[in-house]
Amino acid sequence: MAPMTTAGEEMHALVERLYPLCRSITGDGVRATLDIVGEYVPLQVHEVPTGTQVLDWTVPQEWNIRDAYIADSAGKRVVDFAASSLHVLGYSVPVSATMPLAELRAHLHTLPDHPNWVPYRTSYYKPQWGFCLAQETLDAMPDGEYEVRIDSTLTDGHLTYAEHVIPGQVPDEVIVSCHVCHPSLANDNLAGIAVATFLARALAEQTPYYTYRFIYAPGTIGAITWLARNAGRIDRVKHGLVLACAGDPGRLTYKQSRRGDAEIDRVLRHVLTASERPHHVTEFTPYGYDERQYCSPGFDLGVGSLSRTPYAGYPEYHTSADNPDFVSPEAMADTLAVCREAFAVLDRNRRYVNLSPYGEPQLGRRGLYDALGGRSDTQQAQMAMLWVLSLADGEHSLLDVAERSGLPFDTVASAADALGAAELIKA
Template identity: 45%
Template sequence: MREEADALLRRLFPICRSITGEGVRQTLAILQEAVPFQVSEVPSGTVCYDWTVPDEWTIRDAYVAAPDGTRLIDFRKSNLHLVSYSEPIDKVMSFDELEPHLHSLPDLPRAIPYRTTYYKRDWGFCLSYEQLQQMDRRAKYHVVVDSGLAPGGLTYGEALIPGRSGREVLVSTYCCHPSMANDNLSGVVLWTLLLRELRSRPARHSYRFVILPETIGAIAYLARNEDRMKQVQGGFVITTAAGPGKVGFKASFRGNALVDRAVERTFAELKVDPVRYPFDISGSDERQYSTPGFRIPVVTISKDKFYEYDYYHTSLDDLDFISAGNLIDTLKLYLLSIENLELDLTYRSLNPHGEPMLGKRGLYPQTGGAIRQKAAGGPRSPRRDEEPTSEVGPGGELDAIRWLMFLSDGATTLLEIAEKTGLPMRQLFEVAERLRGQGLLESAADPSEGIG
């Protein structure tokens, strides 16, 4: 899977994407080769709550040339050189006329910044500060942006994995950034692999996957699917997933929703100590999904979260900055967190009056006295990526049996039991199913609070 992720990253990286246009369509078409999903269009001019889908942007070429014709700033060398959504221009001008349209970063002098002008008709170029300093301020420059703005459409993809619980989880990412690797090509590729992997597994909950341009795409999708989205109970926004830094976790606006707790349980079981970011109104499309009309609690697991790394929104966020291995590591965290949601079942004891006699069912050691005896070398609690022990010490199967029989009151969920005991969710589920087979537990109705 790592090789496939790397190949997708390299194939998709050169494409010039924006909030509309062929770059998004080309990207989605490539992703559909890896996993099928539906692609839809929202026409320009469509009113989506307080927003309107803009005209579609087409870009063919752009450059700033010296008097001898040498291209000093060339869109063909880096699509970040052009401010996204720049309107057409073909004009010779002085440096003084050109300078207000140039963007650079003195504090990161080798980097080309990423800039946009989606909702204001304008044009501009981005270049490194080093390159800016080398320009002749006395020269005339030929400025060309061969672009078009005309009615078209905003393109997005979606897929629904149906479940049986009646509950739905959102998995969203955005596909509108040009050649930047962590933000958010990493999220685009992870979203694709996650969709394919979940499709191969039985699903208790339903999973709504959406891939769309950030902000306007999310708002358009909400407007088109308002009734359905009001039924979604929690979700994930997948972004900045493959950087070299520590794992990060941005909490939902609630902070303790089931999606928050499912992720935190994954961290606890794997002994991962992430950089924790409380919900903030600045961010990605969690800002849209969690607004008062929807209030979907949405979380993000990241590797070098947006805003937090020096190369954010610059040309230095390239394929050398990220790795497919980091992306797959983050994918595994999402898969384990989703598994926690899937396994969060509720059981009821069929032997609630005193402890059941485990020995006659082969669930208790025949020789007593060694349970929890330190000198007997009781095992530690297993990590999530290890096989749970069947021994009788702390964290072993006997502990799981006793806790499940003690806490299975028809209301306490497996996630709550895992949080109270520190036992792995997978171990608790497997032991609970064994106890159900022994006639000691029965499945209870799912908890009423839902995923949110």
């Protein structure tokens, strides 16, 4: 794996490549996005036809757009989709008309508090059309007639999502999920896509214990579609993480699963605390990203969500100010590092049974007192062995051991490996 600074820059480059594309919950923008991601990690792309029933929902018509603009009476484009995919209300129905500004206003969305930012708006399930523009732009538009044109199609087609699977030693799965439906927004969620992709590359460097499944899907309807189509193997999903807003300058935020005490929750809390990074852990709320779906009470999966500044917590959220300048290589590298640390813990965190549980086994006879290198390390390693033996009762995990003993997880896991090799414990 490349060093972190390099990974940060590569992730930022990926964000910049993906930025111009007009993604939505369906359509060619998603496909183009997955094509590019597919250059980094092999993807299995799924196309689900319009009208397919998915849980309580139905896959909607596919939306595509070629061009859109508002032109003034001189024919000059004052708002142009070519300049930014944000300029069109997502899922706008086609329109081609000339109308006075007074009438047009009902279809215009601005941010008066941030007069030079363009908002991001959609209307997936209620047929509408509209434009998003800077308040400054609107203020500069004289009264008069405007030509408005949205060259979009809303037709039966498909919803597109992709998976990348890293086979593990066991079929039990960890899912990592990110949404791919937002157009030109960098933190929400191109940074999440980039971190997920580079995390996948890192995990594939050696065969992990768990099977890791990366899901790139449009928000809400995409996760619901994935859940509907994978009902038969949901039981295999033991842990999961939703990645979003992974690149802004804020401190890290881990939002716990609905359960609150799922193993992923404990792992993230442990890693964030042990790493002494500034961070924030929040309770589950049924709002946010696709943890909403994975944690719905029928599934109630152990899926948390990792962000930097969370959902709607920064002024740039859902505006043109969430652009590639808003996300940094360093922040994405940091998010990636936490993910790698967390999955390194999760992947080794098991419960053991002491095979010699009556009194302490004689470690010296087995060479487990001398076999362990440098001095203070040795002492820690020996304490770790005693702690693992003490708590190897089938109920305590290695993470429990690390937290109760105050020893680093890695030291504890290495002690477990040594004890396992000596046949003193078994998983």
